[in-house]
Amino acid sequence: MTMDPAVSLGRGLVLPNPVGVASGTFGYGFEAERMGPIAHLGAVYSKGTTLLPREGNRPPRISETSAGMLNSIGLQNPGVEVVARDYAPRWREWSVPVVVNVAGAGITEYVEVCERLSDVAGVAGLELNISCPNISHGMDFGTDPKRAKALVEAVRRVTELPLIVKLTPNVTDITEVGRAVEDGGADAISAVNTYLGMKISVKERKPVLPGMGTAGLSGPAIKPLALAAVAKLRRAVELPLIGIGGIGSTEDALEYLVAGADAIQIGTANFYRPGVSAEVLSGLIQFATDNSLQSWRDLRWSD
Amino acid sequence: MTMDPAVSLGRGLVLPNPVGVASGTFGYGFEAERMGPIAHLGAVYSKGTTLLPREGNRPPRISETSAGMLNSIGLQNPGVEVVARDYAPRWREWSVPVVVNVAGAGITEYVEVCERLSDVAGVAGLELNISCPNISHGMDFGTDPKRAKALVEAVRRVTELPLIVKLTPNVTDITEVGRAVEDGGADAISAVNTYLGMKISVKERKPVLPGMGTAGLSGPAIKPLALAAVAKLRRAVELPLIGIGGIGSTEDALEYLVAGADAIQIGTANFYRPGVSAEVLSGLIQFATDNSLQSWRDLRWSD
Amino acid sequence: MIRSAVKSASELCGQSDLSRAVDEFATCTSVELLQGTLFEIRFHAPRVAAAAAPGEFAQLLVDEGQVPLLRRPFSFSRVDISEGTVSFYLAAVGRGSSRLRLLHPGDRIRVLGPLGRGFSLPSSPGRSLLLAGGLGAAPFPLLMDQLIGRGEEVIWLNGSRSSSELYPDHLLPSGIQSRLIRTQDGSKGDPGLVTEGLPELMGVVQRIYACGPNPMLAAVYRSWASEVAAGHTAASLEVSIEAPMGCGFGTCLGCAIPLAAEGDESGPIGLCCRQGPVLPAQQLNWDQLLNQPAHLG
Amino acid sequence: MIRSAVKSASELCGQSDLSRAVDEFATCTSVELLQGTLFEIRFHAPRVAAAAAPGEFAQLLVDEGQVPLLRRPFSFSRVDISEGTVSFYLAAVGRGSSRLRLLHPGDRIRVLGPLGRGFSLPSSPGRSLLLAGGLGAAPFPLLMDQLIGRGEEVIWLNGSRSSSELYPDHLLPSGIQSRLIRTQDGSKGDPGLVTEGLPELMGVVQRIYACGPNPMLAAVYRSWASEVAAGHTAASLEVSIEAPMGCGFGTCLGCAIPLAAEGDESGPIGLCCRQGPVLPAQQLNWDQLLNQPAHLG
Numbered sequence A, B: 001m002t003m004d005p006a007v008s009l010g011r012g013l014v015l016p017n018p019v020g021v022a023s024g025t026f027g028y029g030f031e032a033e034r035m036g037p038i039a040h041l042g043a044v045y046s047k048g049t050t051l052l053p054r055e056g057n058r059p060p061r062i063s064e065t066s067a068g069m070l071n072s073i074g075l076q077n078p079g080v081e082v083v084a085r086d087y088a089p090r091w092r093e094w095s096v097p098v099v100v101n102v103a104g105a106g107i108t109e110y111v112e113v114c115e116r117l118s119d120v121a122g123v124a125g126l127e128l129n130i131s132c133p134n135i136s137h138g139m140d141f142g143t144d145p146k147r148a149k150a151l152v153e154a155v156r157r158v159t160e161l162p163l164i165v166k167l168t169p170n171v172t173d174i175t176e177v178g179r180a181v182e183d184g185g186a187d188a189i190s191a192v193n194t195y196l197g198m199k200i201s202v203k204e205r206k207p208v209l210p211g212m213g214t215a216g217l218s219g220p221a222i223k224p225l226a227l228a229a230v231a232k233l234r235r236a237v238e239l240p241l242i243g244i245g246g247i248g249s250t251e252d253a254l255e256y257l258v259a260g261a262d263a264i265q266i267g268t269a270n271f272y273r274p275g276v277s278a279e280v281l282s283g284l285i286q287f288a289t290d291n292s293l294q295s296w297r298d299l300r301w302s303d
Numbered sequence C, D: 001m002i003r004s005a006v007k008s009a010s011e012l013c014g015q016s017d018l019s020r021a022v023d024e025f026a027t028c029t030s031v032e033l034l035q036g037t038l039f040e041i042r043f044h045a046p047r048v049a050a051a052a053a054p055g056e057f058a059q060l061l062v063d064e065g066q067v068p069l070l071r072r073p074f075s076f077s078r079v080d081i082s083e084g085t086v087s088f089y090l091a092a093v094g095r096g097s098s099r100l101r102l103l104h105p106g107d108r109i110r111v112l113g114p115l116g117r118g119f120s121l122p123s124s125p126g127r128s129l130l131l132a133g134g135l136g137a138a139p140f141p142l143l144m145d146q147l148i149g150r151g152e153e154v155i156w157l158n159g160s161r162s163s164s165e166l167y168p169d170h171l172l173p174s175g176i177q178s179r180l181i182r183t184q185d186g187s188k189g190d191p192g193l194v195t196e197g198l199p200e201l202m203g204v205v206q207r208i209y210a211c212g213p214n215p216m217l218a219a220v221y222r223s224w225a226s227e228v229a230a231g232h233t234a235a236s237l238e239v240s241i242e243a244p245m246g247c248g249f250g251t252c253l254g255c256a257i258p259l260a261a262e263g264d265e266s267g268p269i270g271l272c273c274r275q276g277p278v279l280p281a282q283q284l285n286w287d288q289l290l291n292q293p294a295h296l297g
């Protein structure tokens, strides 16, 4: 391949290639590092991180559906302090850029977490998770363009790190929120987070997962939906887009690149196919070579 | 079973049992009638019917996804005149109630179609499809509570037939539209129609399906999403609910009854398992017997 | 796109008889692996076998309703009524066909059929040209069987890119009058396309049956149409075409095919599963057919 | 639910060594159908076999990533390093296990393992009680093999609802000291629950290993705890527990299990796949474990 596989997400964040691994499906990267090489990755997006440590929801937390899975982890994470102090130094040794996925209960928490991570070596960027369906109010920012914009503006003020905003698909029109975060000063958009779903235990006559029973659906089942969301966003915003949802093969990744994504994240597939990211990357590179691509953008559909 | 399997959807519409077949997946019932018995059905919901005949979209119109299918049929139908004149008389001979699914480009068309069907023997009820994603503006009513309410009110004025409103799930909060159509005078709500999705042909670097490439996703893939929508609606409205989305087994149907549905519709499964509705019905009846249910409502989850 | 054309598709072309279809829980009796990804798979499905006619198809349920979700349509390739078996000739191309290739004798899947409209059989014997490109050979062994049984003279013209994609001789019935082989790479038979030398052949037959990729069928149609116009042949031409199918029996409206109102004029939308898959070539709108993307998945 | 407990799960209980896991494209070598839906399935997976230890598990990829989507966790039941095979003992209960039962020798699937933390093996020989309820027998043949190999005396207590759910004798290794059978319906061995007569047994062993349904394990734990408190036994108790698993290697956080901080006190959340599946019984919060729905699907 003569083409440069790198992808720029703005504000100096250049990924060596478009294939990243999605937040919450790769921990903080240390498990995968033990199991095999990870140096091929374009980026690692960390588990959602909050100000204080969170224990997450009570079990059960996951349930399988047709070509999908529901999760209600509840943002179990060690808190930003541990991430900044213990994890980031280890990431500094990696060639793979690590983007920390940030969650919060309100603007203040997001701002504090982002501020704490701002000058930490080893943190290549921030991904604001304004779309986690598994904590109360986790989606308020993601479903309200005004609040989404205000959040991005507030975070923008405290950090020079590249700022990716991760959108929820559980809205009537995802482009409204996309435009709002673009206006608010985001550097890139990742789309999408999980879809609100439910699984019922007929035996127990109640939802399988605790609380109200709703949880986030991910996996191949959602790919057509997420792809439509990315294609819509592509027409609405100028920002680099990271496509997420049901990617488990080179063909899947290519579909997102055609739909308008600049990069992609593999999520659930990491669970059932730990080697998937390396395969997808080499598949993409093979495709680029076979088709003499000059840039990933050559793939883009322009009707 | 000592329990009466019948289900009342309001305004005198009593279905012999909760198992119906969804609009667009059973034609007008005549193909299935040729292939085998249909007398067991709780209801047939007809293909979406418009004022004038429609040829539908150019092919290709369908594409398979993981545990789902995308369709962009574009409301091919013979128009209300043929339905009222030629089809309804045949339905009169059936023991199965037939609900005509009605679509339109604006309030006037909906009203005219409903008016035309109003005194036609053989038509047991109307299902307003305010949620078809495959014609331009097909979702405007379904995504805007105010317009949805106005539409229902307008139709309500011209017909005494039981009025079911079929909601789209492609909204931030389906309960807002649910409440609006309840206020507007609907007798029941069916939920949900298909989810907006897309499939891309990497070879051709464009969507598989024509136009903007978006189409409606149905099948097992959407079941967790549709189930969550039904569970949410159950807490928001008093009206009878008809659960739809990915039902292909007795267990699936039971999940919807637990989530709060009064009846269900089987859609895509009719394509790959033409015998599915009979199996689901006998499975439900077996379950009711084994569990000594007094009413389907006994199944309902009440947290 | 509002027009009062829906009924006329069946008025124009007739439609399949759904009352013959049976959804049989069939037992795989053999999977014969052929060259490359090609294979023939046989099922014990006596009720389907008893009703199957040449050119008709069955819908195979590869998975009990998950992935792949939809049934897969395959033409009856060979039928043995006394044994109660139906055979399909196919290539492992995608998820469904690849899963079928992995079936073992004894495995059971649902086979729904017969569906669609098949080839018309001659009322009095004459000479037929059966023209197949690649996998398009699938429906012809059964058709030959019935034609030969009726005393018809059969000319078998089988073309493909290379010899590895030709229909295997040992599966053909006996009694074929002449066999012509064409491969694009010349690896077997005459090098070239099936359409070469076609006008001459058309002049000596009463019936032409064709099945293969759309571009091939369109070329055959054009060649035939000009021979007919020139008065060089009075042979009929029936083609078996494909469309993505949701159901196979007319309820999903997914298998739309462009029909011709008169000649090449744009006509109503037809359903491949009910007006087809076999149609008189003049009933199709070939320009529109060729405009459809090759990749259906 | 904010607490600084995440790290302490591994501090408290240790965690699995992920560097030994291999994702091997394994070939099915046999499927032995046993009573009812029970079967033993064997794979040629030499790298996994070489690393597998008793109580550890593998994640089997039944379908290449569609339906069922997630891998299925099964404990190594028997391992033959020289042949390079691993065997799993299971029942066809749901979609994944039922598909596994339909595999044929020669079929290939991915087997990822070894994963999790297994049973601790004695440093000097003594007497062990291996206590299994129903399918809980699965990990024990391998454990016995290694215990007996180290000169340990093995007492095998196998209980189930009825004789049809007992682990088959012919798959057990030789050298077991005593075998006790209990069935609830009395169809084989002594009628009753495995917990009956347990206190006496506990008094005569150094180690107890248990695997089975949660209620059974909880009863064993309570019985053991009171014997320990009364000073009647100094035996250790290790249990193998189950949780729905997304990954099997600590990244999905889906397999949360309630740990005990001290005794029955509520402790941090642990991961079944990393702190377990085998844990010293006192490290679990049994009240919370029992509160989880039995139906995980």
Ligand SMILES: Cc1cc2nc3c(=O)[nH]c(=O)nc-3n(C[C@H](O)[C@H](O)[C@H](O)COP(=O)(O)OP(=O)(O)OC[C@H]3O[C@@H](n4cnc5c(N)ncnc54)[C@H](O)[C@@H]3O)c2cc1C
Binding pocket: B063, B064, C057, C068, C070, C071, C072, C073, C074, C075, C076, C077, C088, C089, C090, C091, C092, C093, C094, C095, C096, C097, C098, C116, C135, C138, C139, C241, C242, C243, C244, C245, C272, C277, C296, C297
């Ligand atoms: C009436 C009819 C008869 C056929 N007879 C034969 C036959 O005898 N032998 C044979 O090898 N093939 C035949 N085909 C084509 C065959 O149906 C497809 O090759 C098959 O469906 C591919 O499925 P897959 O899962 O392997 O491929 P995938 O690409 O995974 O299929 C994805 C989707 O596209 C559809 N699809 C893909 N290719 C085609 C196609 N060419 N035509 C229609 N739909 C397609 C599939 O049905 C499925 O819904 C026939 C098609 C039709 C419509």
Ligand SMILES: Cc1cc2nc3c(=O)[nH]c(=O)nc-3n(C[C@H](O)[C@H](O)[C@H](O)COP(=O)(O)OP(=O)(O)OC[C@H]3O[C@@H](n4cnc5c(N)ncnc54)[C@H](O)[C@@H]3O)c2cc1C
Binding pocket: A063, A064, D057, D068, D070, D071, D072, D073, D074, D075, D076, D077, D088, D089, D090, D091, D092, D093, D094, D095, D096, D097, D098, D116, D135, D138, D139, D241, D242, D243, D244, D245, D272, D277, D296, D297
């Ligand atoms: C560490 C570990 C070791 C195990 N070892 C064995 C063994 O050796 N033999 C054996 O028969 N079973 C064992 N199980 C249970 C086995 O994993 C389940 O029976 C199996 O996953 C069921 O899958 P299914 O598709 O057949 O059922 P389904 O009900 O269709 O499964 C649906 C989902 O629920 C999960 N699930 C269902 N039952 C269980 C369960 N009991 N535990 C965890 N997840 C479950 C499945 O993994 C899947 O994600 C073990 C479980 C764990 C966690």
Ligand SMILES: Cc1cc2nc3c(=O)[nH]c(=O)nc-3n(C[C@H](O)[C@H](O)[C@H](O)COP(=O)(O)O)c2cc1C
Binding pocket: A022, A023, A024, A025, A047, A048, A049, A071, A073, A075, A101, A129, A132, A166, A192, A193, A194, A217, A218, A219, A220, A222, A244, A245, A246, A247, A265, A266, A267, A268, A269, D246, D252, D253, D254
């Ligand atoms: C178990 C699990 C945990 C997740 N945790 C997070 C998270 O902490 N933050 C976040 O932004 N997204 C989280 N996600 C969403 C994924 O990053 C991704 O957006 C989603 O799963 C869709 O991609 P997929 O279909 O490839 O899995 C999680 C997903 C799963 C399955």
Ligand SMILES: Cc1cc2nc3c(=O)[nH]c(=O)nc-3n(C[C@H](O)[C@H](O)[C@H](O)COP(=O)(O)O)c2cc1C
Binding pocket: B022, B023, B024, B025, B047, B048, B049, B071, B073, B075, B101, B129, B132, B166, B192, B193, B194, B217, B218, B219, B220, B222, B244, B245, B246, B247, B265, B266, B267, B268, B269, C246, C252, C253
């Ligand atoms: C091919 C096809 C055509 C459809 N046509 C209509 C329609 O005309 N009117 C309508 O309200 N819904 C239509 N639907 C939606 C279904 O009625 C149903 O709401 C949806 O498919 C979800 O159910 P399922 O997952 O069981 O298929 C159609 C669905 C399919 C698959």
Ligand code: FES
Binding pocket: C244, C245, C246, C247, C248, C249, C250, C251, C252, C253, C254, C255, C256, C271, C272, C273, C274
């Ligand atoms: S395949 Fe459904 S209408 Fe033809």
Ligand code: FES
Binding pocket: D244, D245, D246, D247, D248, D249, D250, D251, D252, D253, D254, D255, D256, D271, D272, D273, D274
């Ligand atoms: S199974 Fe994923 S963390 Fe344990």
